[in-house]
Amino acid sequence: MKCFSSLIERCRSRVQKSAPELKTRSQPESSNPSQVSKSSGSSSLQRSIPELYEERAHNVRVFTYWELRNATNDFSRLLKLGEGGFGSVYKGLIKRSDGHGDRIVVAIKKLNKDGMQGHKQWLAEVQFLGVVEHPNLVKLIGYCAVDGERGIQRLLVYEFMPNKTLEDHLLNRIFPVLPWQTRLKIILGAAQGLAYLHEELEVQVIYRDFKSSNVLLDEDFNPKLSDFGLAREGPADGRTHVSTAVMGTYGYAAPEYVQTGHLTTKSDVYSFGVVLYEILTGRSSLDRKRPRPEQKLLEWVKRFPPESKRFSMIMDPRLEDQYSLNAARKIAKLAGSCLCKHAKERPLMSQVVESLKQAIEGLEDGNTIQESADSCETHLVDSDENSDPVGNSKSANRRMSHLARLGENFNVVGKRRFMIVQTAKVS
Numbered sequence: 001m002k003c004f005s006s007l008i009e010r011c012r013s014r015v016q017k018s019a020p021e022l023k024t025r026s027q028p029e030s031s032n033p034s035q036v037s038k039s040s041g042s043s044s045l046q047r048s049i050p051e052l053y054e055e056r057a058h059n060v061r062v063f064t065y066w067e068l069r070n071a072t073n074d075f076s077r078l079l080k081l082g083e084g085g086f087g088s089v090y091k092g093l094i095k096r097s098d099g100h101g102d103r104i105v106v107a108i109k110k111l112n113k114d115g116m117q118g119h120k121q122w123l124a125e126v127q128f129l130g131v132v133e134h135p136n137l138v139k140l141i142g143y144c145a146v147d148g149e150r151g152i153q154r155l156l157v158y159e160f161m162p163n164k165t166l167e168d169h170l171l172n173r174i175f176p177v178l179p180w181q182t183r184l185k186i187i188l189g190a191a192q193g194l195a196y197l198h199e200e201l202e203v204q205v206i207y208r209d210f211k212s213s214n215v216l217l218d219e220d221f222n223p224k225l226s227d228f229g230l231a232r233e234g235p236a237d238g239r240t241h242v243s244t245a246v247m248g249t250y251g252y253a254a255p256e257y258v259q260t261g262h263l264t265t266k267s268d269v270y271s272f273g274v275v276l277y278e279i280l281t282g283r284s285s286l287d288r289k290r291p292r293p294e295q296k297l298l299e300w301v302k303r304f305p306p307e308s309k310r311f312s313m314i315m316d317p318r319l320e321d322q323y324s325l326n327a328a329r330k331i332a333k334l335a336g337s338c339l340c341k342h343a344k345e346r347p348l349m350s351q352v353v354e355s356l357k358q359a360i361e362g363l364e365d366g367n368t369i370q371e372s373a374d375s376c377e378t379h380l381v382d383s384d385e386n387s388d389p390v391g392n393s394k395s396a397n398r399r400m401s402h403l404a405r406l407g408e409n410f411n412v413v414g415k416r417r418f419m420i421v422q423t424a425k426v427s
């Protein structure tokens with residue numbers, strides 16, 4: 001907390017001109033002094049994200065508010081690309097860092113939340129995106145932080161992604177149908193991005209907000225994960241999980257995370273399983289406009305197991321049978337393994353990447369998918385009628401609906417976002 005509050009104090013009533021000072025290790029949710037518990041993960045010798053940021057983030061530019069206001073024609077509604085739970089995103093034009101040549105197109109996110117929570121999410125995004133580098137993660141070009149008399153302003157400047165999001169292309173009929181091969185390419189790239197975060201960095205990173213609207217698409221439909229405001233470092237030496245305030249999006253969050261606040265990389269794997277089913281069906285994880293039995297995607301698809309004859313009935317009709325049924329079955333099995341009730345039984349993202357490659361290449365030797373799907377109890381075959389779509393137990397289900405009623409304790413950050421403000425119960 002110290003680093004956030006001291007930063008804010010130092011910045012008060014002046015424009016911040018230099019990179020945020022990130023010398024201390026990033027702290028847990030401000031309203032929730034959270035603990036780190038049990039085993040596995042990073043070593044104590046390992047550097048934290050703020051330490052890595054100090055070393056690596058030299059290419060992150062610092063913009064003045066005036067520059068970004070100019071870049072977006074005073075945040076013109078005509079240049080607005082979209083709006084999420086954390087703020088509005090605008091298309092903008094900025095000068096190159098060397099000042100020469102044509103200006104470059106960027107996406108500028110202006111956080112709409114005041115106070116510590118907004119600042120924390122902004123800071124997390126600057127820290128994580130300043131450190132990571134992968135073709136399937138969106139590039140952070142720079143940021144702006146102003147603490148003036150009119151309150152605080154926090155902005156982020158990203159590379160511009162011209163083809164909107166995976167969610168747009170799956171659900172919005174104004175876009176042409178997303179062909180099968182493109183869906184596979186997108187989901188494989190997204191899996192590689194997550195695998196990099198979980199397994200290829202010096203620090204393990206838990207993304208915590210994997211969903212189709214956070215998968216941006218470039219001009220060639222290459223996917224890039226965006227929105228690192230909820231990202232967290234994985235557990236430190238000897239621990240199994242990080243305990244946090246529960247935040248995420250309905251329909252994607254892993255049930256054990258919602259119930260206990262225990263966060264692991266396997267929470268991301270669960271969310272990935274949900275998106276796999278979205279890719280197959282062309283449906284949203286939660287769609288209130290459909291008939292009741294079809295509103296919750298995971299509840300609906302469990303009536304069509306991958307090995308059954310009826311399986312093809314879940315496939316997106318917009319594909320008009322232009323897909324490989326064999327690959328689709330394998331992907332559904334893989335989704336089943338990602339959605340295992342017990343987090344430990346879910347595959348690692350590197351295993352998911354391998355399984356996807358096998359499914360895409362049509363290899364018969366897809367043992368990883370078959371074995372993991374068969375050996376775990378998934379929510380798709382869970383006979384508990386009271387399970388909710390993300391496979392939550394009755395208590396988690398109650399917790400969700402209870403929170404939905406509690407205006408003061410339930411902070412709705414976006415249309416389907418949730419944030420449990422009270423301290424997460426740690427069992």
Ligand SMILES: Nc1ncnc2c1ncn2[C@@H]1O[C@H](COP(=O)(O)OP(=O)(O)OP(=O)(O)O)[C@@H](O)[C@H]1O
Pocket residue numbers: 081082083084085086087088089106107109138158159160161162164165213214216226227249414417
């Ligand atoms: N780098 C980018 N390039 C182009 N468009 C972008 C970029 N980042 C975001 N957008 C657009 O802005 C929209 C809003 O993004 P944002 O991440 O704020 O919200 P969201 O993902 O829809 O919701 P949530 O707040 O729940 O994550 C996106 O749907 C996308 O169309």
Ligand SMILES: [Mg+2]
Pocket residue numbers: 084213214226227
């Ligand atoms: Mg988003």
